[in-house]
Amino acid sequence: MELGMIGLGRMGANMAERLRRGGHRIVGFDPKANEYQQANAKGVELAQSIAELVGHLPPPRAVWLMVPAGDAVDQTIATLLPLLAPGDVIIDGGNSNYRDSQRRALALADSRIDYVDCGTSGGVWGLQEGYSLMIGGGEAVIERLRPLFATLAPAPDRGWGRVGPSGAGHFTKMIHNGIEYGLMQAYAEGFSLLQHKSEFTLDLHQVADIWRHGSVVRSRLLDLTADALGENPALDGIAPCVADSGEGRWTVLEALELGVAAPVITLAMLARLRSRDPSSFSDKLLAALRQQFGGHAVLKEQTKD
Missing domain, CATH: 1.10.1040.10 (N-(1-d-carboxylethyl)-l-norvaline Dehydrogenase; domain 2)
Known part of the structure; x- marks a missing residue:
């Protein structure tokens, strides 16, 4: 399969490399120069912008996000939306709040773009040993993406699965x-x-x-x-x-x-x-109370020179 990946930090770059080793074509983009260079060293095909990344993918497109939870996800989706078409899919592999994932899935459904929330665990071993993938979204689109998940997981038949509808992956x-x-x-x-x-x-x-x-x-x-x-x-x-x-x-x-x-x-x-x-105020108050009711000694706070 062909996949676009936005966010090429250590985990994103390792995931892209594992997919590339598994025979998938990966086009990546990251606005940070250092992470961009690291992904380039791993042999990931790189785009200079999100628009260029989308342009390199044949429809129906799949774009995987590995960006920080919160506004960064919404901003990336806002940039992607006018570039995508009905039948395309956005996969959020970061640690988004599941309620945000439910909201995004509903909003994108109006444009007939699928949204898949994929809770991803594996850390520094993921590249060699595979990732644990907890996936939320529609059954049909997740089945279409099966080759990607099967490659990222420790084995095609274990370590990943659809756990429920939109939001269920990030909740899990x-x-x-x-x-x-x-x-x-x-x-x-x-x-x-x-x-x-x-x-x-x-x-x-x-x-x-x-x-x-x-x-x-x-x-x-x-x-x-x-x-x-x-x-x-x-x-x-x-x-x-x-x-x-x-x-x-x-x-x-x-x-x-x-x-x-x-x-x-x-x-x-x-x-x-x-x-x-x-400098815990609660601990200071506890010490003061012990002195008040029992006459216990209070240690003096050391001052810096």
């Missing part, structure tokens, strides 16, 4: 990422306990490597933990501040709206917010 990926938050937090807390048990002088990289084989807690995230500890055992130079890209928040909000208890994911999200407060 949102919950996937919420689960990931909880798993990451559990590993972080467990290894912190190991690190604080100083009397045993545990080698955390060794422990992680032991757990990777045969243990019930082995996982791809544990592989990453072992790699990180092997490269930097004390995690020197890494600030204890953890960002989030939105999916964890959306998952917590969805849990509240549905009335479903999700305490682990919620607490993992709150832990990330807490990590960004270098």
Whole structure:
């Protein structure tokens, strides 16, 4: 098949390369020069504009978006819309909010352009091992795109599938990422306990490597933990501040709206917010309250020279 891909960051470029290796013709575009050059080095056929990209594709066209969630997706679709024709399809492989995907699918249906939301997971291993694809949209258009999904997935018959109508793909990926938050937090807390048990002088990289084989807690995230500890055992130079890209928040909000208890994911999200407060007012107030009711000592905050 022939596919246009807009957004050639690391993941987008790797996906384009995997598709190219699978025999598909890929035309890519990215406004950022650095990412454009990286994709060029991978042998991706490049266009100088979105209009040129669309012009290189035979109808019915398929254009895959790997751009940041939010306004960037809407702006890209607005640029594409006058260039496309009935029967063409836009695939959003980023981490868009599922409600936005539902809205976009309805809007594009008026122009008889299909919209497919494809939650994509695989990270740095995707190029070699394949991607996990959670796909929402019409059955017929997803079946037409089967060769693309089968090439991107770990195998043609596993690791991908249509999970429901428009929005279902990004909803499923949102919950996937919420689960990931909880798993990451559990590993972080467990290894912190190991690190604080100083009397045993545990080698955390060794422990992680032991757990990777045969243990019930082995996982791809544990592989990453072992790699990180092997490269930097004390995690020197890494600030204890953890960002989030939105999916964890959306998952917590969805849990509240549905009335479903999700305490682990919620607490993992709150832990990330807490990590960004270098001078926690709540902790200062707790210390002050302990002094007020029990006369407990208060540590003085160190001032910078």
